[in-house]
């Protein structure tokens with residue numbers, strides 16, 4: 001199973017939207033949008049604008065985003081956002097791609113990217129109920145700290 005990170009661009013963003021619509025809940029992959037549930041036209045547009053604003057438009061970009069490709073097919077996204085001397089990471093995978101070791105592999109690839117930026121620390125946030133995310137982060141060597149439902153993961157990179 002070949003897992004690769006493809007830098008986001010417009011063609012990759014179109015593939016990413018297809019993967020999100022096919023296999024993820026909007027709330028797992030983007031901020032809430034008011035209106036009827038599911039992948040409405042408004043939510044699809046908001047998904048595209050979310051990534052254009054945060055990654056593709058140089059005037060507003062705050063993070064680097066990649067499409068997670070498995071065997072050449074988009075199955076999710078990964079991101080790194082600089083935060084002072086640290087980088088904050090995020091990952092989502094489509095339902096059919098979870099629990100197969102892909103998140104573990106993507107985390108290793110993100111750690112390589114994070115090191116190459118010279119960042120001192122790798123950060124991620126999740127919730128106590130997200131056992132998959134907690135397991136992936138702990139097995140990567142991150143120290144997890146819980147405060148209420150929020151879990152913060154931190155790993156020194158140097």
Ligand SMILES: CC(C)(COP(=O)(O)OP(=O)(O)OC[C@H]1O[C@@H](n2cnc3c(N)ncnc32)[C@H](O)[C@@H]1OP(=O)(O)O)[C@@H](O)C(=O)NCCC(=O)NCCS
Pocket residue numbers: 028076091092093094097098099100101102103104105125126127130131132133135136139
């Ligand atoms: C969280 C997520 C990225 C994890 O990636 P994944 O590919 O499913 O995880 P892996 O298959 O690599 O599993 C890694 C470890 O987590 C464990 N795990 C995975 N899913 C689990 C689950 N739902 N419950 C309990 N353990 C789980 C695996 O058993 C494995 O443990 P091991 O290292 O001891 O063998 C993925 O499930 C996902 O995208 N979920 C939805 C979106 C999301 O929650 N993103 C993170 C927000 S912070």
